[in-house]
Amino acid sequence: MGTGRLEAFSDGVMAVAITLLVLDLHASPEAGSSLAHQLVSEWPSFAAYAVSFFIIGIIWVNHHALMALVARVDRVLLFVNLVLLLFVTTIPFTTSTLAAYLREGGADARVAVVLYGISMEGMAVSFTVILAHLVRGQLMHEPVDPATGRRAVRRFGLGTLVYPLIVLVGLVSAPLMLLLYAVLAGFYVVEQTPILGRVDRG
Amino acid sequence: MGTGRLEAFSDGVMAVAITLLVLDLHASPEAGSSLAHQLVSEWPSFAAYAVSFFIIGIIWVNHHALMALVARVDRVLLFVNLVLLLFVTTIPFTTSTLAAYLREGGADARVAVVLYGISMEGMAVSFTVILAHLVRGQLMHEPVDPATGRRAVRRFGLGTLVYPLIVLVGLVSAPLMLLLYAVLAGFYVVEQTPILGRVDRG
Amino acid sequence: MGTGRLEAFSDGVMAVAITLLVLDLHASPEAGSSLAHQLVSEWPSFAAYAVSFFIIGIIWVNHHALMALVARVDRVLLFVNLVLLLFVTTIPFTTSTLAAYLREGGADARVAVVLYGISMEGMAVSFTVILAHLVRGQLMHEPVDPATGRRAVRRFGLGTLVYPLIVLVGLVSAPLMLLLYAVLAGFYVVEQTPILGRVDRG
């Protein structure tokens, strides 16, 4: 099995997940307040919508950068990819929960922050496991020497440490956390480091 | 990264967004009035459904006409394309809001009109930025001389002026705005000007 | 523009529409009756689900049989294809409305029957217009002599007469109509006549 199929299915799942985010936006004449007021007071939904949209968008970009390295697909890769997609498809749920509790503050908001963080952490860990499996199983087009592979996995795995830190910030202020995620998403957009890029060029 | 992936993902997102529009159509025995009456009084939903359906359809057609010019994809293109998709996926939300408030009139209807206009304007601006980036970054299959490129961007950018004008009309009459969008969509269906077509053939 | 893109987008829309049908199936502990009772009394939803599922499935099969004939895509084809997809995406709505009113009987059930028939008729007319446009515009891989083309369009167009007849039956009995649609869908599954097949071989 080549990567074509795996990518087509993953693309489909991510395209549906990113579009389902919109189902959390709503306004209704039955709400008992003016539309303008509803839109203003629903700002956490709009902010969470935009941030999660770009996060899934960046997951999609990174997924393809990673799959472009892959020469053959084995059962483990299929399985870990499913785990990755499982966490990606939870994002519409954890996003709408975060938006619903963001302004409440208190224990509920902190639980919503941790829940959102679990989506992110699960995604980051899955990515790292995929890369580690590609390196260890020599599933890539070009052989990678062990040291370069380990360095790439370690660098990639750093993301798995960043997300818990952002959650810690979120426990103090959920809106600030959302802002940090937006900044992180922006960073990944401009970040150009190739996954297996020479780190020893110095 | 070639455009294949970018187009497949964008196709997926637009296919889901255009189909999610149907979730705003509903009728129910619990509504307390006859089905015929419900369908008649829900005419704004049907009208908005049809108009938004063709608008997303035309966005899809234009997206491919634009991507057919692209030789290579860079990070900026990926990012602006995500911004375009972000606005496209808001259309089911802004459409259902417009349909819900269309007959109410007053301030709420005007807010709904502006909200719908934001989806359209965001989409039109994203398209123009994509074309401008393609021209400036020389990402296209065939080199374009700067004058032709600038003219194409300017002509394309005219759409970004049309949408605010339609919103102004909508502030007076929301149904008239919907009619104008339908006419505009019909215009784009028959419009044959190639994006980078010779404008100096006279 | 080749048909690849057109087919990929149409596939996506039909795949989403066919899957959204499931959103009309539901059962809940809050409904106040046993699950078994809910499932039995929801039989119209299950019947309508299965019939509409196969109808969209057959639309998909026919769509590809038709697109396989096409050599080049023009603006009219793009537009009529969008009209076809518009009617296909209404099927989840008209299906759930039919299921909701099927057992009610009376005027409401008859309106629901007509509404469902509009989805079907719009789809059948769109298909016939597409074929007629392909024949008239010579957009197909192999040239078709006018007489064969006209015969094919006429034979294809017969479907547009069958659906109103089924609606007439539905005005008397909505469940019988659903059965007729199921039979019709079964007929199309086994029907092997090629779209432009020799009808003059006698």
Added chain:
Amino acid sequence: MGTGRLEAFSDGVMAVAITLLVLDLHASPEAGSSLAHQLVSEWPSFAAYAVSFFIIGIIWVNHHALMALVARVDRVLLFVNLVLLLFVTTIPFTTSTLAAYLREGGADARVAVVLYGISMEGMAVSFTVILAHLVRGQLMHEPVDPATGRRAVRRFGLGTLVYPLIVLVGLVSAPLMLLLYAVLAGFYVVEQTPILGRVDRG
């Protein structure tokens, strides 16, 4: 008609179905209890979500393994594939019903268990019918001798006996059934037997 189209459409349907599972996860400030409490008491939804996600994922993997054998697509294959997809798209419904009634116990939980089992059994039977049709109709790339074909169908068909057994367990304990499905899904992930593999190598 090659398998490309069939696979693309099936991929689309399965990608949407697997992502729609997330619509059953929800938490709301209006629920009247803390978010933490809601999440804990919704554990059946999360468990059912994960199990059904991997089941659809494995259906997708098996679908491709099966389609990779196919040289040409006939009407029967198209039809049985639609039946398979029909059962796959019911999974979001039978999953949410199972999750809703899992903790209730009693007759309702047993009905929900049987309903879930019907999705699984319909899927397993469809797969077996597809394989039997491929073998009988000689639709595969490489001719298969009748004995090998029959053995493969029989081995594949064993799955249709496993699901009713799991349902029997579910009648005693629905959570235990979910656990068994998870184990079965895990088994299929590591299972490497090729569909038409030599069974006579001993």
